[in-house]
Amino acid sequence: MLEPPFPTVLKPYGRALVDLAAARPEILCLSGDLTKQCEVDLFQERFPDRFIHAGMAEANMMSMAGALARQGFIPYVHTFGVFATRRPLDQVVNAIAYPALPVRIIGFMPGVSSPGGPSHQAIEDVALMRALPNMTVVDVGDSEEIAQVVPAIADLPGPVYLRLKRGEIPTVFEPGHRLSLSAVHTVADGGDVVLVTSGMMLPVTLQAAATLREAGADVGVVHVPVIKPLDRDGVLRAARRAAGVVTVENHSIIGGLGSAVAEVLAEEGVPARLRRVGIADTFAEGAKSGPYLFEKYGLSTQHVVDAAWSLLGRPGRPPQTRTLQVDKGEYAPV
Amino acid sequence: MDHSSRLSDPGTTWVVDDVASLATKIRLRAVQMIAPQGFGYLGQALSAAEQVASVFGHARPGLDRLVCSPGHYIVAPFAAAVELGLMEEADLGRYGQDGSPIEAIGTERSPVVDYTCGSLGQGLSAAVGLALGDRFNGNEARTYALLSDGEMQEGQLWEAALFAAHHRLSAVTALLDANNSQVDGPVDTITTLDPITDKWESFGWRAIEVDGHDDVAIGAALDQAAHTTDRPTVLVCRTSTVHGLDCLPDDADGHFIKLPPDLAAKALAELTDRLEHQGA
Numbered sequence: 001m002l003e004p005p006f007p008t009v010l011k012p013y014g015r016a017l018v019d020l021a022a023a024r025p026e027i028l029c030l031s032g033d034l035t036k037q038c039e040v041d042l043f044q045e046r047f048p049d050r051f052i053h054a055g056m057a058e059a060n061m062m063s064m065a066g067a068l069a070r071q072g073f074i075p076y077v078h079t080f081g082v083f084a085t086r087r088p089l090d091q092v093v094n095a096i097a098y099p100a101l102p103v104r105i106i107g108f109m110p111g112v113s114s115p116g117g118p119s120h121q122a123i124e125d126v127a128l129m130r131a132l133p134n135m136t137v138v139d140v141g142d143s144e145e146i147a148q149v150v151p152a153i154a155d156l157p158g159p160v161y162l163r164l165k166r167g168e169i170p171t172v173f174e175p176g177h178r179l180s181l182s183a184v185h186t187v188a189d190g191g192d193v194v195l196v197t198s199g200m201m202l203p204v205t206l207q208a209a210a211t212l213r214e215a216g217a218d219v220g221v222v223h224v225p226v227i228k229p230l231d232r233d234g235v236l237r238a239a240r241r242a243a244g245v246v247t248v249e250n251h252s253i254i255g256g257l258g259s260a261v262a263e264v265l266a267e268e269g270v271p272a273r274l275r276r277v278g279i280a281d282t283f284a285e286g287a288k289s290g291p292y293l294f295e296k297y298g299l300s301t302q303h304v305v306d307a308a309w310s311l312l313g314r315p316g317r318p319p320q321t322r323t324l325q326v327d328k329g330e331y332a333p334v
Numbered sequence: 335m336d337h338s339s340r341l342s343d344p345g346t347t348w349v350v351d352d353v354a355s356l357a358t359k360i361r362l363r364a365v366q367m368i369a370p371q372g373f374g375y376l377g378q379a380l381s382a383a384e385q386v387a388s389v390f391g392h393a394r395p396g397l398d399r400l401v402c403s404p405g406h407y408i409v410a411p412f413a414a415a416v417e418l419g420l421m422e423e424a425d426l427g428r429y430g431q432d433g434s435p436i437e438a439i440g441t442e443r444s445p446v447v448d449y450t451c452g453s454l455g456q457g458l459s460a461a462v463g464l465a466l467g468d469r470f471n472g473n474e475a476r477t478y479a480l481l482s483d484g485e486m487q488e489g490q491l492w493e494a495a496l497f498a499a500h501h502r503l504s505a506v507t508a509l510l511d512a513n514n515s516q517v518d519g520p521v522d523t524i525t526t527l528d529p530i531t532d533k534w535e536s537f538g539w540r541a542i543e544v545d546g547h548d549d550v551a552i553g554a555a556l557d558q559a560a561h562t563t564d565r566p567t568v569l570v571c572r573t574s575t576v577h578g579l580d581c582l583p584d585d586a587d588g589h590f591i592k593l594p595p596d597l598a599a600k601a602l603a604e605l606t607d608r609l610e611h612q613g614a
Contacts, residue, residue, distance in 0.1 A: 028470075052466070060459045060493035067449065067463025071471060091490070094453050095460065099442045 001187060004207060005330040006170035009143035013106070013164055014039025016150035017076060018046050024154065028068060030054050032061050032079035038108050039166060040078050058088040065103045066095030074102050074154060080114070081107030081122025081163060085129055092159075097132040100158040105129075108166045110139070110199060111250030111279060112293040117286030122163070123279050127255020129161035130228045137228040139163040139199035139257075140179065142172035145225060148179040156181070165200045170331035172202055181226050184234035190220025193308045194238045194272075197248040198224045198257045201299070203333040205248045207321060208304035215319035217312055227257055232264050239270045244311030246275045248304050253278040275307040294334040301333050339420045339445045341390075342399045342475060348390065348418040353549040355612040356387035356417060361578050362605040363413035367429035368591070369598035374430065374438060377575030377588035379410040381513035381546065382480060385571050386410040388552040389478045389509065390418060392560070399464055401479040402450040403457020405440035406589075407511070410480075412436065415446040448477070455488025457481060458508060462498045465505040476560065479508045481568075484516035486527050492537070498566045499538025506566040507559040508539075511546065513573040515588040534568045546571025547578070580604060 021027040021043060029043040030052045044051040054061035058079060065075040077084070084107035085092065096103045107125050114120045129137045136156055140149045146169060153160045188209065197205040202223055209219045222238045224230070239245050245265065247258035258276030265274060279297050287293050294300050301321045309318035324332035339346065350356055364379035379386075389400060402408050412429065415421040421436075430438035437443065440450030449460040461479035468475045485491050498506050512530060514521045521527060534541035540562050544551040552569065559567035575588025581600040582591065593601070 050470075054497070055493075057490075057493035057497065059456075059490040060462070060497055063456050063459030063490070063494070064463035064466065064497070067460045068467045068470075070449075071464065071467025073467060073470070090453050091456060091459075094451050094456060 001206060002172055002174060004203060005324050005326045005332040006172055006203060008168045008170050008329055008331050010168055011039045011042065012143040012146040012169050013150065013166070014042040016147045018042050020151045020154060021047050021050065024074070026073050027154070028052060028073045028075045030061055030065055030075055030077045032056060032058050032083060034079050037166060038078035038106065058083050059091045062088040062091035063095040066099065066101050069101035069103050074104065076104045076106060078106045080109050080120060081125040082120060085122065085125040085161070089128060093132060096159045097134050100134040102157070103159045104153055105159065105161045106164060107161060108164050110163045110165060112284045112297050112299065113165055113200060113250060113290050115287040115290055115293060118283040121284050123252045123284065124255060125163060126227055126251050126257065130255060130260065134158040135228065136160045136226065138181070138226050140225045141199060141202035141223050143169040144171055144173045144177055145179045152179060152181055163199060168331070170203060172206070179225060182231060184231045185223040185225065186234065186238060187221035187223055188219070189238070190218045190242055192218040192242060193244040193246060193311050194220035194222060194242040195246050195248055195304065195308065196222045196224060196235065196238070196257065196261055198227055199250060201248045201250050203331065204299065204301050204304060207301045207333045208308065211301065211305050211319050211321045212308055217308070219308070224257060227260055230260050230264065235261055235264050236268055236270065239265055239272045242272050244275070244308065245272045246277060246304060246308045246311065249278045250299060251278055252281060254281055273311050275311060277304050277307050291334045299334070339415065340448055341393055341395065341446065342397060342448055344396050346420065347395045348420060350387070350391040350418070352612070353384070353387045353391045353553060355609060356390065356414065357383040357549060358578065358605055358608050358612060359417045360386055360410055360413040362602065362609070363416050363426060364409050365593070365598060365601045365605065366426050367409055367413065368593050369595070370427065371430055372594055373590060373592045375406045375409050376591040376593060377515060378404070378407040379413060380577050380579055381515070381573035381575045381588070382407055382410045382511050383578060384547050384549045384552055385480065385509045385511060386414050388549055388556060390414050391553065392556045393476070393478060397475050399448040399475055399477040400446070401457045401461040401464070401477060402440055402447045403479060403485060404454055404482045405450045405452035407480055407482065408440035408444055408447065408450055409438070411446045420446055455485045455490045458491055458494040461506050461508070462494050462503060465503045466501065468505060476505050476507060479506060481508050481510045483510060483512040483514065483521050483527055483530070487525055495534065495537045495539065502564055503566050504563050507556065508566070508568040510568055510570050511573055512570055513575050513588065515575045517589050530570050534570070538565055540565050540567040541570060542567065543570040543572065546573035
């Protein structure tokens with residue numbers, strides 16, 4: 001792993017999709033009036049004949065995507081996470097998930113990474129998609145994984161929901177890191193507590209682990225890029241080694257990664273105690289900046305440290321995280 | 335059940351000798367499917383019989399597509415398919431039964447059609463997506479979409495209508511079954527849809543209003559649609575959910591008709607008799 005502050009890459013998704021489409025003529029790109037925002041202006045420029053403006057009509061966009069998949073195409077469908085899941089849910093169910101068609105639904109701006117308020121904050125998109133039979137749910141951790149996931153999901157059977165942050169994306173993994181769609185990525189083993197995370201919460205989780213280790217705790221970190229189907233064995237291996245498990249997600253604590261891990265632990269009788277760090281069953285709010293919302297809604301590094309500390313049973317206040325200074329083009333966890 | 339008997343599958347063939355008598359046969363087969371249950375979506379077959387018969391009369395076997403947007407209407411394409419040899423006669427007895435893939439509300443398992451869905455208002459989007467895929471693939475297929483007037487209450491229908499007109503998807507021909515029937519009663523007591531043709535025309539479609547029980551008029555309109563190359567076409571078919579079955583009581587609920595054994599027997603006798611007069 002690289003050390004924070006992390007270098008960043010601009011539009012890794014948009015560039016990866018262009019690369020994939022150059023090799024695969026059956027890739028189509030649909031956009032719901034959020035073309036630049038979903039980085040597919042790059043696709044539109046390069047492959048205008050395979051680019052479809054669906055307009056502000058997500059229901060029609062999802063149903064059309066299903067029909068295009070029946071014609072042998074692999075449609076990548078782009079909008080914000082809220083408009084990809086909660087708005088056209090019935091169409092995603094009936095036109096895509098139930099017929100198990102290879103539509104790739106790309107939902108941008110996960111959780112409170114958007115300061116745009118409850119209408120724009122996808123806090124239950126994983127829960128909705130995870131509940132659908134046939135659906136694969138992916139939430140990758142850095143720019144390198146984004147570059148790899150775009151071709152990696154192209155040939156998966158059935159539909160995929162890919163949750164993505166847009167724009168400037170940190171590079172957390174070292175060159176040579178290989179994204180797996182079948183196994184969790186164990187960053188470190190730990191006997192006291194293991195932090196289980198997905199998506200853009202990886203930097204926060206790594207920083208929390210470093211803070212806890214400095215205070216003498218034996219901390220493991222597991223990154224879960226594929227929330228469904230969940231690598232149950234990978235989660236169990238880490239959880240059985242630890243006295244406590246903390247899940248970390250930029251999503252409601254109901255229905256997402258935390259719930260998926262809780263289901264496995266409960267079904268397998270793992271004695272580790274569980275804390276879920278995430279949005280605590282509440283709608284958030286509009287604001288000027290994402291970091292403000294991360295602090296306010298319990299997603300900061302310190303919140304992860306505090307949750308883990310509460311499981312350790314040690315005396316004293318939890319250790320305090322350091323705030324990192326970042327330069328332009330760098331990224332540090334909140 | 336696989337989709338091996340879909341209209342558009344290569345090698346699929348059928349012949350329609352006479353559209354009017356096929357419509358009567360659709361009514362007869364629908365009665366046979368619904369009678370064992372004593373109730374069901376017979377009204378949909380009664381209002382759509384001429385439209386479905388006309389589509390089978392016009393569609394090019396092994397090429398053109400059929401979308402049945404309201405899944406409750408699937409009884410009518412099934413009835414036609416049995417009559418034309420695309421489904422087994424034994425399938426009639428499996429309609430809506432436990433464990434049967436011949437479900438009463440169309441699903442992914444439903445044979446014959448290219449697309450159907452029990453959640454209403456979605457079929458036109460599918461027809462548009464199929465037609466767009468055909469355009470990308472250089473396929474000359476035409477996509478016929480059966481729609482119901484009640485579906486005009488769903489916003490998605492208009493999303494699809496806007497998109498199809500903007501892209502001049504003339505390969506899409508919609509047949510709108512304006513039977514003025516929905517679950518809660520006559521459509522016009524719940525929302526005012528008229529003027530229906532004006533709405534579609536203002537969205538950029540060619541709209542042709544016809545008596546939906548006049549197979550000659552429907553056939554002429556389908557010919558016009560096939561020769562329209564700059565926009566999609568919708569046939570607004572004015573129909574009744576009790577048409578073509580005089581033995582039904584005056585107060586029959588067209589959305590979900592009760593068909594006890596004595597009434598089913600009368601219906602079969604009436605339709606058999608009509609077929610004899612139609613010379614089929």
